[in-house]
Amino acid sequence: MFIEPYWIETKYVTIESDQIPSQFDGKTIVFLSDIHAGPDFSQDRIDSVVSQVNALNPDLILLGGDYVDGDSANINSTFESLSKLKAPLGVYAVLGNKDPQYKTLNAIPTYGITYIGNKGTWIVENGSRIRLGGVGDYNNGVQIPNATTSVVTPQDFVIMVTHNPDYFPNVDKSKVDLVFSGHTHGGQVTFFGLWAPVTHSDYGNKYRTGVIEENNSTLIVSNGIGTTMLPLRFFARPQIIVVELKKT
Ligand SMILES: [Fe+2]
Known part of the structure; x- marks a missing residue:
């Protein structure tokens, strides 16, 4: 209660793909979830997380x-x-199951952030582009993935954000290359990081945390930043995820 919730881990993941345009080679993405x-x-504490993220100089x-x-x-x-988050390619957000919809949807653009729930957008750098989109929360919203995927070709690198990793089995992996999720808090309280009794996922420990590959698509599940129900964490440290894109 007094140590682990305050002990944020910066977790680095490299994503390699021949679909990453050379203009995006080496670009970094920070994923923050579940404050x-x-x-x-x-x-x-949020201000301190924002300072930590800005110090990483992410591109996106x-x-x-949540x-x-x-x-x-x-x-x-x-x-x-x-x-106060700073990234040259922008700051983008989806909603979670704990976000009061009306007021959060108003706040997101008011504070200079772009909402991508059931929306897709091209991230453009020097004439090259990657596709970014998100879906509504799996428990409280609807999911319209076509907003992201309907315009992409097999050559495009496509990123999708879904608060809940339980949506991953429904993701069209022939089109989407990289998926970011939170929601599980890594189980929040685990048996030394190996197994958690409560994961807030229908799939138990399968999508609890980390990097999961399925059919040529990668799911990254963050332990998130905050805590829910009880201010406790055990072998499920809060995380800032840093992804580096690497062209192969
Ligand atoms: Fe959640």
């Missing part, structure tokens, strides 16, 4: 939802902090 701002996660920042723990009173202060 759950509230009594157990103060604005000072993706936010995976910004607050259900209380809309914390939304504006949370996004005021998140508005």
Whole structure:
């Protein structure tokens, strides 16, 4: 309760693909998820996470939802902090199951962040592009993946953000190359990182944390930043995920 929730790990993952354009070779993506701002996660702590992320100089920042723990009173202060995130290719966000929809959807653009729930966009660098999109929350929303995938060719590198990793089996892996999720908190309390009794996933420990490959598509599940229900973590350290894109 007093150590592990404060002990943020920066986890580095390299994603190699011949579909990554040379203009994106070496670009870095930071994925942040599950802040759950509230009594157990103060604005000072969010500010400190934002400073840690900016110090990594990411090119692109993706936010995976559950910004607050259900209380809309914390939304504006949370996004005021998140508005200080800096990335030349932009900051993009989806919603999680704990985000009050109306107020969060208002706050996201107000604080200079681009909402990609059920939307797709091209990220362009020196005339080359990759596709980025997201879906609505698997429990509380609808998922319209075509917004991301309908315009892509097999040569395009495609990234999708879904708060809940349980959506991964439904992802069209012939089109989507890289998926980011949170929601599980790595189980939050685990038996030394090997197995967790509660994962908030229908698939048990399969999508609990880490890098999972299926049919040529990669799912990265973050342990997230905050805690839910109890301010506890055990062998499921909070994480900032840093992905480096590598052209092969
Ligand atoms: Fe969640």
